[in-house]
Every structure is written in C-alpha cells, then in structure tokens.
Amino acid sequence: MNITKRYATLDIFRLIAAFLIIAIHTSPFLSINETADFIIVHIIARVAVPFFFMVTGYFLYLSMEKGNKLRRTLNKLIGIYIIGIFLYLPLNLYGSYFSQENLPFQITKDLIFDGTFYHLWYLPATIIGILLVQFLLRRFRMIHVFIITIVLYVIGLGGDSYYGIVTQISTVHKSYDFLFKIMDYTRSGLFFAPVYLFLGSWIAYSKHKIKTEFAVIGLIISNVLLMAEGLLLHNFNVQRHDSMYIMLLPSMYFLFLILLQCNGNNIKELRTLSMVIYIIHPWMIVIVRLIAKILHLQNLLIYNNLLHFLSVSILSLLAGLIVIYFFTRLKQKGPGSNSRAWVEVDLNALVHNAFALKECLPKKCELMAVVKAGAYGHGDVETAKALNKAGFHAFAVATLTEGIRLRKNGVKGEILILGYTNPSDVNYLTKYKLTQTVLNYDYGKSLNESSKQVKVHIKIDTGMHRLGEDYDGYDNLEHIYELNNLKIEGMFTHLCTSDSLKDTDITFSKLQIERFYETIRYLQAKGYDTGKLHIQSSYGILNYPELECDYVRAGIALYGVLSDRNNTRLSVDLKPVLSLKARVSIIKNIKANESVSYGRLFTAKQNMKVATVTIGYADGVPRNLFEADTYVLLHSQKAPVIGRICMDQFVIDVTDIDDVRPDDIVTIIGNDGEEQIYCEDFATECGTISNEILSRLGSRLGYIFKH
Incomplete structure (x- = not known):
C-alpha cells in the first residue's frame, strides 16, 4: 500500500462519495421514511x-x-x-x-x-x-x-x-x-x-x-x-x-x-477503489436482484431498501478490492525494490536538514540544494521534488542531462549546471530553462555563438585552479559581460579547504573569500550587475556561516552526512537520510582452517557460522571493505565482514548471532535497533570520504522513499 500523510481526507471522502452514489441509485431509506430518504439521497x-x-x-x-x-x-x-x-x-x-x-x-x-x-x-x-x-x-x-x-x-x-x-x-x-x-x-x-x-x-x-x-x-x-x-x-x-x-x-x-x-x-489505493465501486455498482445491483430472485429473497434484499443498499455496497466493495488486487499484481513489472539490495531514503529527514541549514544562514540567503550525482546517491528527482514541496526552489547539478531529468519530472525553480555543457547543446539550456556556469571567457564566447539567450552564472577561480575565470582577470570578466547572448544572473567561487580548521587552511579560505569579494567590488564599481552571489558549499556553511551571500550550495550536509568526522565551527542537528541494506541469501557452517572468498584472504581460526549477503562492489560497496576490518548489522548486532568483497555479494561472520535465516535484512549503512553505522565511519574505514561512498552506489539497487 502507498501510504502518505497528504490529502488523506480527500482520498477517504472519495470512498464515502462512491457509497453515496450507490445510495442515490438504491434509496436506502425509502422503505422507512420518504422525507428522510429524500433529504439524505436527493x-x-x-x-x-x-x-x-x-x-x-x-x-x-x-x-x-x-x-x-x-x-x-x-x-x-x-x-x-x-x-x-x-x-x-x-x-x-x-x-x-x-x-x-x-x-x-x-x-x-x-x-x-x-x-x-x-x-x-x-x-x-x-x-x-x-x-x-x-x-x-x-x-x-x-x-x-x-x-x-x-x-x-x-x-x-x-x-x-x-x-x-x-x-x-x-x-x-x-x-x-x-x-x-x-x-x-x-x-x-x-x-x-x-x-x-x-x-x-x-x-x-x-x-x-x-x-x-x-x-x-x-x-x-x-x-x-x-x-x-x-x-x-x-x-x-x-x-x-x-x-x-x-x-x-x-x-x-x-x-x-x-x-x-x-x-x-x-x-492511495482508495482512489482506485472509489472509482471501481462507482463504475461497477450497477452490475452489483443486477447481481443482488438476481440472487434475490433465485433464492426468493426479494422482500429481504430488494423491497427492504436499506438491506438492498447494504448488500450492493458490500458486493461493490468486495468487487473493488478484487480488482485492486489483480490490478496491483499486473502492475508489478518486476521484483520489489527491497528484494535483494536497496537504499532507503528518509525524505522527512532531508527536509528537516534543509530547514536546519537554512536557520544557520543570514535572512536573505537562500539554500541551493546540490542534487548532482543522483543527489549523492539519494535519488535526484525524488529529493528535488520533496524539497520543492517544502518550499525550496534552487538546485545545482553537475551535467546538462541531470538538469533535463529534473525538469522533465516537474522540478520547479532555478537549476544551475556547475560543470561543462557542450556549446552545441545550448538549445537544451534554453528549452528546459537551465542556468549554465561560464567556466572562463573562451567558454563564454562559445556559448554566445548561439542566437539563444542563455542564463548563466560566472565561476571565479580564487585559488582552486579547477574551473573559473581568474579572480584578477578583469579584462576577460568585462569581456564576458559584453557577450550579448549571455544573461548573467550570478557569480560564485568554491572554497577548496573549507572542510579544515587547520590554521593554514583557514588562512587560505579567507584569502579565497577576500579575492572573490575584491573581484565583485571591482565589477560593481564598473557598473556591472553581478547578480546572485554564492561562495559556501556544505563546509562553507558550517565553518563560515557569517558570509553575506544570496545562495549557499548545500551538498553532502543536506543529506545528514559530512565528508568525514572533522570538527566544524557550527554544530547543526542533521539527520542521516540514507540507509543501505541487503539480505542474507544462505548460511553455512565452516570448520577451522577453511578459507572464505577470493584469494583465500580470510581463514577461520575455529569452527564458524557464516552468511552470504546479497550486495557487492558492483552495487557500490568498496572491494577493500574486508581489509578495513569492518562490520554490518544483523538482528541489531554487529556482524564482521570476512573475506574479499565480490562483485555481487560478500560474507559475514554470524557465529554469535542467533536465529539467522535466509532473507534476513542486513544493514550496511544506517541503524538497526540501538546500533548504527554512520556513513562517515564506514567511509573512513574504507579509506575514502562519504561523498564517494554515496555517489557511487550502483544502479542495480532498489530505492524506497519514505515520506
């Protein structure tokens, strides 16, 4: 069943309305009191x-x-x-x-x-x-x-x-x-x-x-x-x-x-049920009359209008439920999302995080949700739509394809493409009302060759040396403003060490910030409209919340996760949005000195009970997970990972866990009872950062979105 908390009473009243229609066609109170029947029915x-x-x-x-x-x-x-x-x-x-x-x-x-x-x-x-x-x-x-x-x-x-x-x-x-x-x-x-x-x-x-x-x-x-x-x-x-x-x-x-x-x-099935009852109830009237005639129960089932109404209603409801059942079965084109390995996304937690981050910002500053790479593995369309409904209308993606997918799925508001778009695809930028980043003057000239007016934000390179026009490249920046087909609506930079509180990194971040504002002041003094300004990404929000900007680009923090466990100046109540789960496929008993998985990297020191888990490195679980000496959760208990991770599965030690059976749920990231595995800790054990773990979750995974 699809359960949400929105429009509940509308769906419930649909069903009530369907039975009112039956009442109109059966006059349930006519044999009791004509006036009462008229008031109720007519x-x-x-x-x-x-x-x-x-x-x-x-x-x-x-x-x-x-x-x-x-x-x-x-x-x-x-x-x-x-x-x-x-x-x-x-x-x-x-x-x-x-x-x-x-x-x-x-x-x-x-x-x-x-x-x-x-x-x-x-x-x-x-x-x-x-x-x-x-x-x-x-x-x-x-x-x-x-x-x-x-x-x-x-x-x-x-x-x-x-x-x-x-x-x-x-x-x-x-x-x-x-x-x-x-x-x-x-x-x-x-x-x-x-x-x-x-x-x-x-x-x-x-x-x-x-x-x-x-x-x-x-x-x-x-x-x-x-x-x-x-x-x-x-x-x-x-x-x-x-x-x-x-x-x-x-x-x-x-x-x-x-x-x-x-x-x-x-x-939500009430919507379909009410329509089925509406469509099918005249047939139920015919069937009730036929049954009454065969069983000689006309006085009970036909001439007693109230019983006639009740019997038609019950038959219509049963018929509707049967139709819903078979319709649901036919609609299932494949296995369920949680049949093998899957991601659970808590959209309530996502919205909570968005508001929690917004509270840290100056009043006029808006939150721009970064939903690139499938919203860091969380599902870009679903997360963007949830944020849209919560009142957030600015998004950032990495590619043109990501932006188009959001638009095709009804996402409203500004969508900024942070990366490269082939200038030959400018028509798509205008068709889907996307905003493109100008990477430098030469790239801007390429975009300008189209006859279409393109909305853009200019990227300023203040020291990261990845993308952007140089912060002191004033001539080139002024030339960008002379490109008639570019509609400049904003400017931004990216802080490359904002996640660190080391003195040297703080000094460099402040240098980047000063360089950016120096460039902005120069352009504004020349009379140029610099549009919406934005500097901070997730760590920029948490370590430099005082900056007066028009946007902040909230990425990894929006999903209740940080890149690692580094301390931040600002502590925000963020809730993890994503859980990663799989199932136990089989349980085996192995003897001491027997090995497990490829390369025989793990050898049992004693008799053990092991279980195979239905997820592997093709789904995004790092191949070196075993080497990191990590564990997963099963029955709210820690189960160590043993042996090398395979493409589609891996093995865990369940010797000390009772009643393990095939189909039991294993939690790789998330909580099980009072135990929890945080993505940051999981990533650290694997020698990487949360961003990489989340963004490389495989396309084979099912997704379950909790509203």
Whole structure:
C-alpha cells in the first residue's frame, strides 16, 4: 500500500462519495421514511459528484504544475470510459438499447453527454468539463472563467432543480426543449462539471485556506440552506432532476477546504477503489436482484431498501478490492525494490536538514540544494521534488542531462549546471530553462555563438585552479559581460579547504573569500550587475556561516552526512537520510582452517557460522571493505565482514548471532535497533570520504522513499 500523510481526507471522502452514489441509485431509506430518504439521497448525497469534479480539478492543476501533460489525464479518463462502455454492453443488449429509433444519433448523444449506461455520464462530463475549463483558462483571467462557469451552472439549474420555474417563460421553455433533444439532462460536462472543476483548480492554484472554525460554520450554514432549498423545490414539485442546487456551490467549497486541512495517514489505493465501486455498482445491483430472485429473497434484499443498499455496497466493495488486487499484481513489472539490495531514503529527514541549514544562514540567503550525482546517491528527482514541496526552489547539478531529468519530472525553480555543457547543446539550456556556469571567457564566447539567450552564472577561480575565470582577470570578466547572448544572473567561487580548521587552511579560505569579494567590488564599481552571489558549499556553511551571500550550495550536509568526522565551527542537528541494506541469501557452517572468498584472504581460526549477503562492489560497496576490518548489522548486532568483497555479494561472520535465516535484512549503512553505522565511519574505514561512498552506489539497487 502507498501510504502518505497528504490529502488523506480527500482520498477517504472519495470512498464515502462512491457509497453515496450507490445510495442515490438504491434509496436506502425509502422503505422507512420518504422525507428522510429524500433529504439524505436527493440532497445530502448530491455532494458526491461535485466532490469528484472538484478533486479532479484540484489534482489536475497540481499534476500540470509539475509538468505533466493534460493529455495524460484525458487518456486515463477515456480509457476508463471505454472500459465502462464495454462492461455494460451485456446490459445494454438485455435492455434493447440497440433497438431504439434513430440509433446513430442516440449513440452519439449518449457517448458525448448522457453515457451509454445511466451512471457513465460522469466520465464524458469530466472530459468535456476539463477541456472547456482548460480552454477558458488559457484565454481569460481566473475571475472571468469563474463568471463563465457560474453562468453555465445557472443555465444547468434551469434544466434541473429549477426547471418548473424557468419554463413558465415560453421562450425559455422552448430553449430547454431544444436543449433536451441534444442531451437528456443539464447535469453534463457543459453545465454541471465546469464550475466544480474550476473551483478545485482554483483552490490548488491559490493554495486558499481559511480558519477551520470559519469553514465549519460556513459548511453548517450552507448545508442548512441547501436542505431548505431542496425541500422547498421538492415540495412545490418544480424539479426535473435534483443533481444541481444553488447552495451546493458554497457547501462544496467549505467542505473541500475542511477536508484539505484534516490530514492523516491515507492509502492511495482508495482512489482506485472509489472509482471501481462507482463504475461497477450497477452490475452489483443486477447481481443482488438476481440472487434475490433465485433464492426468493426479494422482500429481504430488494423491497427492504436499506438491506438492498447494504448488500450492493458490500458486493461493490468486495468487487473493488478484487480488482485492486489483480490490478496491483499486473502492475508489478518486476521484483520489489527491497528484494535483494536497496537504499532507503528518509525524505522527512532531508527536509528537516534543509530547514536546519537554512536557520544557520543570514535572512536573505537562500539554500541551493546540490542534487548532482543522483543527489549523492539519494535519488535526484525524488529529493528535488520533496524539497520543492517544502518550499525550496534552487538546485545545482553537475551535467546538462541531470538538469533535463529534473525538469522533465516537474522540478520547479532555478537549476544551475556547475560543470561543462557542450556549446552545441545550448538549445537544451534554453528549452528546459537551465542556468549554465561560464567556466572562463573562451567558454563564454562559445556559448554566445548561439542566437539563444542563455542564463548563466560566472565561476571565479580564487585559488582552486579547477574551473573559473581568474579572480584578477578583469579584462576577460568585462569581456564576458559584453557577450550579448549571455544573461548573467550570478557569480560564485568554491572554497577548496573549507572542510579544515587547520590554521593554514583557514588562512587560505579567507584569502579565497577576500579575492572573490575584491573581484565583485571591482565589477560593481564598473557598473556591472553581478547578480546572485554564492561562495559556501556544505563546509562553507558550517565553518563560515557569517558570509553575506544570496545562495549557499548545500551538498553532502543536506543529506545528514559530512565528508568525514572533522570538527566544524557550527554544530547543526542533521539527520542521516540514507540507509543501505541487503539480505542474507544462505548460511553455512565452516570448520577451522577453511578459507572464505577470493584469494583465500580470510581463514577461520575455529569452527564458524557464516552468511552470504546479497550486495557487492558492483552495487557500490568498496572491494577493500574486508581489509578495513569492518562490520554490518544483523538482528541489531554487529556482524564482521570476512573475506574479499565480490562483485555481487560478500560474507559475514554470524557465529554469535542467533536465529539467522535466509532473507534476513542486513544493514550496511544506517541503524538497526540501538546500533548504527554512520556513513562517515564506514567511509573512513574504507579509506575514502562519504561523498564517494554515496555517489557511487550502483544502479542495480532498489530505492524506497519514505515520506
């Protein structure tokens, strides 16, 4: 099950709405009290379809905001509609649907407006409503779109709950007569769906919130007025249908805002389950009636409306769960992420670290998340999107390909490419709105040869001598500003010894900082706009937090790890984001003087029990791990690594660990119970730094992202 804490109540209410739809088609209280049934079924339950429209509009906006295409949603709805049409063909045939007069016109009308079976109208209504609202949003301001959809809704009201009133006017009556030749009802994609789809989109766009108590009061008042409206219209017998009410609009608005504010654990499969129940429940009505007829239980299962509703609901729920089960099985294209060896990424810890680092910075300074090399092995797309949702909108990558991947997956904000991009690929920089680093004047000239305007940051070499124009190369820097196709939006340098607190290294870092600001002062005195400035990377933040810059480039520290255990001037509450795990494949008993793995580098001094672990150097575990005299965690206990690391596996000593079995989980980096292996310590034992360990984790590993 996919469990998150966002939109929980929306997903739960989807399921409630699906059962309300069943209630509309079975009238559960009709055999108890007609008035109560009307209030519950024909007024209160009428929130179900508008809710479905609003939640569709809400998530459609969020999806398009992430860069997903409208076509994706429409194709999904069309696919569901086609399935629904074929699902109910047997009942259409049984009901002599294809014996109607003027059949081609009837089929066309039903396909577009009314649905080929009575409840399927919702799907074409959603499709048409989405197309109409998106068309209007591309051409008009939101307030104008709202007015247009309200006008359409008012027209729909005249053909629905207010039909008996508006048809007192002869010309209006004739207009509706003509309209009903094209569609059977005004609760369609033209008149009913657009305003609710728009409301959902507008709430997502504006991130509109009001105090919960005001929303509750608004909901109570609008619901009271809604019931009064429905009862009055029913009492005066003016309703042609009862899907559309005036007070349904404010009622849905307040209800939706309340649901958005009530978050908790939710199961995403509820979304699919509610749709399956909606689509399949008429078949369940038929099956219940058939069972009742065969067993002579009509009085119990049909004429007792409440039992009829309950039996249809239970069957629909069971059918939905069965469909979900088989759908999930079919959707599994391969083994699970944690079947052999995998990485677990705690996105909550990531966001915590981002805010913890941000608190160390001057107020106007923004955090630029460095997500190069797959976010240091953590998964660049997922980490960037998690940071986007938390309000961070500046990222740094190493390559053009990394930047494009982020954009294609909907990551918003500035994306700075820190390394080399072939000047022949400038079109991709502009197409995906990426910012390129100018490595020096000659490289800038190459970028400038394109006719496209390229956003750039200029790298200043203040002493690392890797990339950048020399800090005192003033002529070249001024010439870069003369390159018309470069839109200079920032300048930066990199401190090569900021991770060290040795006096000589501190002196050199301060020299680099002074050189950078000296260059900035020179350019600004000449009238050049130096744009956003940034100097610090992770250790720059921790050892030189006082620097007044526009950005800091948070890399390894963002992931709750430092390159090694060196002390820093600033102590920040950082949480490790990544764990590395694998499984035990087999357990063996070996005798004293027997050797293990390649080269026979390990020989048992006594009888031992050993286990093979399903991860190796092809997955990123250093081949010299055994030589480092390290251990892993199993059953919250330390298990020494023995023998040389193989490409796909290695061996551990489990002599002193009880009940070890195949498939048990082994922790290479991370915590198991009260024991923890920190990446810094693991890297030190292997003679390297955390950055290398994390960034070379292999592509064969599965990834599990914890929200």
